[in-house]
Amino acid sequence: MSHDAQDLSRRDMMRLGATGVAAAGVASLPAMAEDEKAASTLPKRRYGRTGLEIGWLIGASDWTNELIPRAVAAGVNYWHKAQRWTAETMPRALKNAPRESYYLECVVDRVNGNHERGQIDEEKHYQFVKSCLKASGVGYYDVFKFHFGYHSIDEIKTNPGMVKAFERLKKEGLVKHLAISQHHYNNIGGNMAWEILEYLADHRPYEATQFFYTYNDRKEIGEWIDIAKKKDVATIAMKSMGGVGRAANDRKFQALLSDEKYKGSSPAAAMVKWLKSNPNLTGAVIATKNFDQFRENAAAATSLAMTDQDHAMLALLADYNKGLTCLLCADCVNHCPEHIAISDIFRYDRYAHDYHELNRARSEYSTLAKNATTCVSCGDCLPACPQEIDIIAKLKDVHDLLG
Numbered sequence: 001m002s003h004d005a006q007d008l009s010r011r012d013m014m015r016l017g018a019t020g021v022a023a024a025g026v027a028s029l030p031a032m033a034e035d036e037k038a039a040s041t042l043p044k045r046r047y048g049r050t051g052l053e054i055g056w057l058i059g060a061s062d063w064t065n066e067l068i069p070r071a072v073a074a075g076v077n078y079w080h081k082a083q084r085w086t087a088e089t090m091p092r093a094l095k096n097a098p099r100e101s102y103y104l105e106c107v108v109d110r111v112n113g114n115h116e117r118g119q120i121d122e123e124k125h126y127q128f129v130k131s132c133l134k135a136s137g138v139g140y141y142d143v144f145k146f147h148f149g150y151h152s153i154d155e156i157k158t159n160p161g162m163v164k165a166f167e168r169l170k171k172e173g174l175v176k177h178l179a180i181s182q183h184h185y186n187n188i189g190g191n192m193a194w195e196i197l198e199y200l201a202d203h204r205p206y207e208a209t210q211f212f213y214t215y216n217d218r219k220e221i222g223e224w225i226d227i228a229k230k231k232d233v234a235t236i237a238m239k240s241m242g243g244v245g246r247a248a249n250d251r252k253f254q255a256l257l258s259d260e261k262y263k264g265s266s267p268a269a270a271m272v273k274w275l276k277s278n279p280n281l282t283g284a285v286i287a288t289k290n291f292d293q294f295r296e297n298a299a300a301a302t303s304l305a306m307t308d309q310d311h312a313m314l315a316l317l318a319d320y321n322k323g324l325t326c327l328l329c330a331d332c333v334n335h336c337p338e339h340i341a342i343s344d345i346f347r348y349d350r351y352a353h354d355y356h357e358l359n360r361a362r363s364e365y366s367t368l369a370k371n372a373t374t375c376v377s378c379g380d381c382l383p384a385c386p387q388e389i390d391i392i393a394k395l396k397d398v399h400d401l402l403g
């Protein structure tokens, strides 16, 4: 690592801007792991009722070995899906750090099926967390997170199995806090994510939440974030980079970026700055493949305010997304007589096009009870889509790709 590379400080990053930093190239990457100034700049926010102070960018166990130590040095201290790490695969950057200096989240899924057909089973969830702890040797998980969440408010009232599993583990000192990652379930007669989250905010012990949220999203999600702040419930945005990955691979879109009005911005940086500009949002989980992407996101998250160029960039991205990128709002689902999980199907399309994870997309698509071929082309869903997507045609395209 050259001295010059090590000396790329926060001031340099701000001078260059997010895009400029990214353009600096791999050869002159700032050594964030060794750069105290950069390391101290990733902002922290209170993780709701847990009282934890977490880095605004959430880390994930599928990040690369090259990226994780640099992310740790840059201030990432909360690790999503940490139950995937065993004693052998646990990153050294965490192993060598005091256990109380970082937070590990254990994600708990329904059993005997996917998020729609699977069941809540207290004993199996309890045993799952214990087995992950045994394999990892980490001692305890800071956060027990119910993955995909409840189907309805009625299910919360009638099925306490997930909470009971948490409470047993907490009593034994094996977990500390309870969180939920909530999806919409209107396709199976359940509730929308914000309805469930608002109910949970008034009914402890849930302390932190995660949900879909991106630019141009439904107003109810923005309202939920404000309510959650008042009730001291943490809010983490996921699937927040709507269309960014797809646009990165689109030559026509990329050609537009040379215009002066976008100078110093990028789709990813503008999106991160927009998310971060909401003081009530605790943080964001952003799929990150490499250090270049992380550096761009981290630089944007530490920037002070959105620029005119960032606003112009988001307008361009929104325009690009129209008719193309599903924002996962699930509005269309209410109108489908076949109860097709349209937004789930299009979420898998985003795995393929935004994250470039085709195998994952195909694997998840294969678990659907009703795939895109069950569409009868009635068109009832079309007027509901704020993105003006030709849902019938897109379902066919997605099936061709993932079926």
Ligand code: SF4
Pocket (backbone or CB within 6 Å): 335, 336, 337, 338, 339, 340, 342, 374, 375, 376, 377, 378, 379, 380, 381, 382, 391, 392
């Ligand atoms: S066109 Fe297909 S997806 Fe849309 S409402 Fe009709 S059956 Fe459902």
Ligand code: SF4
Pocket (backbone or CB within 6 Å): 325, 326, 327, 328, 329, 330, 331, 332, 333, 342, 343, 346, 384, 385, 386, 387, 388, 389, 391
């Ligand atoms: S297809 Fe349109 S209405 Fe349906 S979830 Fe996506 S953005 Fe929302």
